[in-house]
Amino acid sequence: MNLPDELKYTKDHEWLKLLENDEALVGITDFAQQSLGDITYVEIPTDGDSFETGASFGVVESVKAASDLYMPVDAEIVEGNQALEDAPEVVNQSPFEEGWIAKIKLTNPSQLDSLMDAAAYSEIAKD
Amino acid sequence: MPELRKTPLHAFNVENGARMVDFAGWSMPVQYESIIDEHKATRSSAGLFDVSHMGEASIEGPDAEAFLDSVLTNDVSGIEIGQAMYSLICYEHGGVVDDLLVYRIAKEEFLLCLNASNTQKDIAWLNANKDAFDVGISDVSDSFALLALQGPETREILKDLTAMNLDDLGYYRFQGSDVAGVSCLVCRTGYTGELGVELFVAPTDADSLARSILGAGQPYSVKLAGLGARDSLRLEAGYALYGHEISETISPVQANLMWTVKLKKASDFVGKAAIRKEKETGPKRRIVFFKTGGRRIVRAGASVLVEGEEVGSVVSGAFSPILNEAIGSALVSSNADDSKLSVDIRGNELALIPTKPPFIELKP
Numbered sequence: 001m002n003l004p005d006e007l008k009y010t011k012d013h014e015w016l017k018l019l020e021n022d023e024a025l026v027g028i029t030d031f032a033q034q035s036l037g038d039i040t041y042v043e044i045p046t047d048g049d050s051f052e053t054g055a056s057f058g059v060v061e062s063v064k065a066a067s068d069l070y071m072p073v074d075a076e077i078v079e080g081n082q083a084l085e086d087a088p089e090v091v092n093q094s095p096f097e098e099g100w101i102a103k104i105k106l107t108n109p110s111q112l113d114s115l116m117d118a119a120a121y122s123e124i125a126k127d
Numbered sequence: 128m129p130e131l132r133k134t135p136l137h138a139f140n141v142e143n144g145a146r147m148v149d150f151a152g153w154s155m156p157v158q159y160e161s162i163i164d165e166h167k168a169t170r171s172s173a174g175l176f177d178v179s180h181m182g183e184a185s186i187e188g189p190d191a192e193a194f195l196d197s198v199l200t201n202d203v204s205g206i207e208i209g210q211a212m213y214s215l216i217c218y219e220h221g222g223v224v225d226d227l228l229v230y231r232i233a234k235e236e237f238l239l240c241l242n243a244s245n246t247q248k249d250i251a252w253l254n255a256n257k258d259a260f261d262v263g264i265s266d267v268s269d270s271f272a273l274l275a276l277q278g279p280e281t282r283e284i285l286k287d288l289t290a291m292n293l294d295d296l297g298y299y300r301f302q303g304s305d306v307a308g309v310s311c312l313v314c315r316t317g318y319t320g321e322l323g324v325e326l327f328v329a330p331t332d333a334d335s336l337a338r339s340i341l342g343a344g345q346p347y348s349v350k351l352a353g354l355g356a357r358d359s360l361r362l363e364a365g366y367a368l369y370g371h372e373i374s375e376t377i378s379p380v381q382a383n384l385m386w387t388v389k390l391k392k393a394s395d396f397v398g399k400a401a402i403r404k405e406k407e408t409g410p411k412r413r414i415v416f417f418k419t420g421g422r423r424i425v426r427a428g429a430s431v432l433v434e435g436e437e438v439g440s441v442v443s444g445a446f447s448p449i450l451n452e453a454i455g456s457a458l459v460s461s462n463a464d465d466s467k468l469s470v471d472i473r474g475n476e477l478a479l480i481p482t483k484p485p486f487i488e489l490k491p
Contacts, residue, residue: 037355038163040446040453041422059473061423063162063355063446066473088422089163 002030004096008112009121012070015096022109025100026072028060031125033095036062039088043069044080045102051075053111058101060091073111075104134179135272135330139337143351151244153180155354162355163448169319169360170449170487173278174352175340178325179333182246183271184239184253188262191235196394198256199229200379200402201387204394206231211299211316215387216249217398221378221405225249226369226387228316230301238312238327240273242369256397272333276340277323277360279490280347285324288343289313293324298491307339318357320364320489359445362454365416365484371427371442372414372456380405381458382414412439412460417468417479418486419453422446425477429470431457438463441470449487455479 007015013032017025033039043059051057051071058069058080080102084090091099106112131154134140140147145156156177158165168174186195195203201214208231216224225245230238241249246268253264276284282293291304291313301314312327328336341349358368367373373382380402390403419425429441439459447454457479459468468479 037158038161038446040163040424063359063424064157066424066426092161 002096003118003122003125005118007096007118008072008115009118010070010072010115011124013125014070014072016072016112016115017100018112019103022106023078024075024104024106026102026104027100028069028091028095029121029125030095032067033092033099036060036065036067038063039091042081042084042088042091042101044082044084045077047077047079049077050107051077060101069101071104072115074107076107078103078105132180134177135333136177136179136274136337139334140177140351145351145353148354150354151180151242153243155180156351158353158355159351162353162359163446165350165352165356166359166448168348168350169278169321169352169356171279172347173276173280173284173323173344173349174319174356175337175344175349176275176277176352176357177272177337178275178357179272179330180243181273182241182243182249182266182268183327184241184246184250185265185267186237186239186253186262187235187265188260189235190260190262191237193394194257194260194262195229195237196392197260197396198253200389200396200398201229202389202392203229203231203237204392208233209300209302211301211314213387215373215379215384216252217379217396217402218375219397219401221380221398221401222375223369223373223377223379223382224252224375226367226373230312230314238267245369270329271327272330274326274328274333274337274340275317275323276326276344276349277317277319277321278349279322280344280349281321281323284340284344284347284349288339296324307336307343309336309339311336315491317491318364318366319360320366320485320487320491321360322490359447362443362445362456363447363449363486364489365486368443377414377458378402378405378410381410381412410461412458414442414456415459415465415468415479416456416482416484416486417454418450418482419455419477420480421477422451422453423472423477424453425455425470425472425479429472431459431463431479432469432471432476433463433467438468447486454482454486
């Protein structure tokens with residue numbers, strides 16, 4: 001399974017990629033997009049909204065099911081990936097790159113330590 | 128839990144990457160790679176479906192036609208040998224036991240193709256209503272696998288596999304013929320709204336037939352298609368699915384399927400009085416198909432509202448890859464104002480756009 005080492009992961013199948021200045025990208029994992037099947041809609045969060053760890057910050061809908069997106073850490077939305085509005089299938093095609101869902105600003109960067117690394121996540125991302 | 132039944136194409140499906148799910152007690156392929164791609168391939172080229180879970184019943188005897196006309200809503204006396212017909216079986220109260228295709232094999236012999244989840248119930252129902260008739264009813268589900276090849280390239284794909292001239296096979300006609308060296312009942316029927324065939328075949332021949340068709344279809348980009356695409360295809364075509372648009376409690380009057388109910392046919396049939404009465408007085412609720420103008424799928428079970436008041440519920444919902452928007456159907460009160468129907472999706476109100484099906488041009 002495709003699981004980049006440089007990312008952090010949650011048990012809810014989100015990933016987080018740390019950028020500069022306590023900013024990060026979040027998205028859903030390859031495992032999550034495969035489980036969902038063809039994604040038809042992504043509800044993208046509004047710029048400036050704040051979320052606590054575990055709060056639902058959006059929805060990913062597939063031909064089969066709707067699934068909440070859970071914020072991996074306390075954060076404020078810098079911007080949502082507007083490209084997904086017209087092309088939600090990009091989350092299927094490129095879950096870790098083009099298919100990022102939101103750029104966030106970490107409110108409490110120390111929370112990063114509570115996230116899983118690729119090895120730990122690979123233990124729960126099994127069929 | 129009893130073990131799931133496997134179709135004769137199980138190994139073939141798994142080998143081709145199918146994601147298998149539990150469907151009506153069967154392990155069935157819901158998708159191979161992508162439901163949307165499988166759907167589009169069926170509309171643009173062809174899709175190959177394993178629908179071997181469907182049940183079959185053989186109805187045979189001097190009274191076979193009269194018997195079927197006493198339990199089916201459509202007029203079985205009107206079809207010739209080699210012709211098929213869509214019909215419903217109804218309860219005395221007008222609700223639907225099942226929908227089916229009836230194939231006239233011989234003057235006194237018919238084959239019924241039944242929904243997998245209803246087969247046992249149907250056969251019990253047929254047996255319970257056959258007292259007055261000289262007819263034999265047998266469950267022959269285990270004698271057949273069923274493959275559906277659906278899409279505009281169907282004839283091109285099959286032309287080198289069979290001596291039969293598919294151009295001469297009319298819609299809802301069928302014929303026994305060899306396909307890829309395998310004896311089949313080739314039927315120009317289907318559940319997608321596209322040109323296509325359904326092939327009844329002995330279970331032991333199904334694997335080789337599927338491989339031959341998949342091979343012959345390569346130049347045409349044929350795709351294996353699962354139950355997911357089958358559902359979105361049938362919904363785009365505006366076809367009813369048992370348990371959704373029709374059920375024990377949703378009558379043909381409510382489902383707008385009166386074209387399958389021949390109130391004027393010579394024979395009396397189970398449910399006739401109730402259906403006629405409901406037609407005359409007007410149904411209290413009805414099936415409405417809808418578009419949404421957006422990509423969010425409205426799932427079955429969602430409440431349908433008019434100005435905040437519940438007037439019904441969604442019975443089918445899917446994403447239409449051809450319209451590029453979510454479509455569906457709902458069972459709503461007959462006096463609801465169609466121009467004001469809406470649903471609540473996770474806190475957002477979404478207006479439904481009532482649409483007369485089909486959503487696409489049918490080219491069967």
